[in-house]
Amino acid sequence: MMFFYRPHGRPNKLQDAMRKMQFRAGLASLFLSLTLAITGITSSAHAVDYVDPAPMLERVKTAARDCRPPESLSVPMITWGADTIAINANGAAETQGGTLFNDAGLDVRLYREDVFAKQVSAFLNCDSPFLRATTGMAALATDVTERDPRTAMVPVAQLSWSAGGDALVVRGDLCCKIENLRGATIAIQQDGPHIDYMAKLLQDAGLTVDDVTIRWTRDLTGLTGSTPGEAFVEDQSVDAAFVILPDAEALTGGGLYGPVVKNARLAASTRSANRIIADQYFVRADFLRAYPDVVSKFVNALLRSEEQVRNTLLSDNATGSKLARQSALMLLDDAAAAEDLVLLYRDAETIGVKGNAAFYEDTNNPRRFEAVMGQAQTALAGLGLIRETHAISLPSEIVPSWSVAALASGVVKPDRAAPSFNAAAVNQVVSAKQAQGTLDDATLFEFEIRFQPNQRDFPVDVYRDDFSRVVDLSSTYAGAVMVIEGHSDPLGYLKARQSNVGQVALQRQVRAALNLSIERANSVRDSLITYASSEGIQLDPAQFETLGLGFKNPRTGLSGDGVTPLAPASKAEWLSNMRVVFRLIAVEAEASQFTLLEN
Incomplete structure (x- = not known):
């Protein structure tokens, strides 16, 4: 998520033009990019100001205090596009007449607090009964909040998923499979939104935090100061960095004169991994228990506001422009940065009523709150940033x-359709990558399953663990495409070739192997979707693209002509060619493959 992004001062016309041409890569990032390119020199290395993050329990010493009766509510925000929802509900920093909060009888003071430790302090002494955080950020505070039953955090509203604003940049030789990060040095912000993102990527690649070296920075955005972007530029030992998308654009695509770091590549972003970083409001348990009506009115207003913002902010009308300017003033310190605010909002996938129900109440959802929070806490405990994991109560408890x-009272379309893939566009993208030989370059993760000779069916009782893994990956990386590749054994073809059966017969063998591999890939996809449905999980069939490769890419390799498969030298090699490969590919640049369906 684009956290802490804040243009400094009113942008001039040149800066505004640059932002439009470079996806608003941030003023500091642009300045550095242009300077390096114009002078033709590389940045002189200097020591990056790394930090040694201590657990929040050692840094936040505020004593817990009872909450006062809520004559008014102080509600924090962070610099993120989905916080426009709270601004729309309030009208300004103070509640305005005719707004959703006002109509609900709430008197709300909105304030931005991007330093999470300060939010936690205010939460403990009940200057605000609310926390505004990603799930991972909230997990950082659990040792502090959960030691007193009064301040136990309770999630009450999810605003959005990060769906494009966060990225992993790597040096070219590591791109782009996440498993290539083994032994790498990674720069990442302390207390920031990317820690659980990093941990989930590593976990899904079969790695842990022990397989990498972490360099912690104080801040997040920009390519100067103690940030991951600066570390990637200045410290050649840093192989990868978790940054916001504008900084990733500057590092890899740069300004008008090229990238800041040569051979830097965008390995992954939350456009693909769009079910990891969840933005939420949490409330103190004692406040919810004492004032459930107040919290209910607050959440209802947010749900209604989400629908209003979705329908107005991107519209070219006076209402949308007014909201964009007001939100830019409150989140970016500059009403003139309305276009930046809209881009910030586009990087968020707001989820409304249906998404909140799925996140908090659907026990079959692989990316439900308990799962996401549990994974975040496990990762933080492994890093020594929390002492233990904690059970977080849901509001219904x-x-x-x-x-x-x-x-959901007052929400016009509580059951609006979730984003869905365009099947024809997915096929076009995958086919193009296959034809260009770039499918492997776009692969984030891959693994395979084996089958026996002449096997055409893939029963759930045999492949349950494999299917479960695919469901988790496709649910977590809901913006990525899962390619299912069928492969065939070339031994029959090679025997026929050795027997000089003739070209026609050989071509028949090639087509048969190709057809069989396609049949197997389709059978695996159908069995997978059936399995998911039996578990109460609805997958988008268009997210799964099947390919049949025949024996074009055998495990045993190809001969010197690059076409003829090598014969297996053992039974084990023979069986190794009989496989179906699951390949999760990022389609960061192909925006058309992902379309929003409306009811």
């Missing part, structure tokens, strides 16, 4: 009548 459906 404190207020039994609590439900997302009950909070």
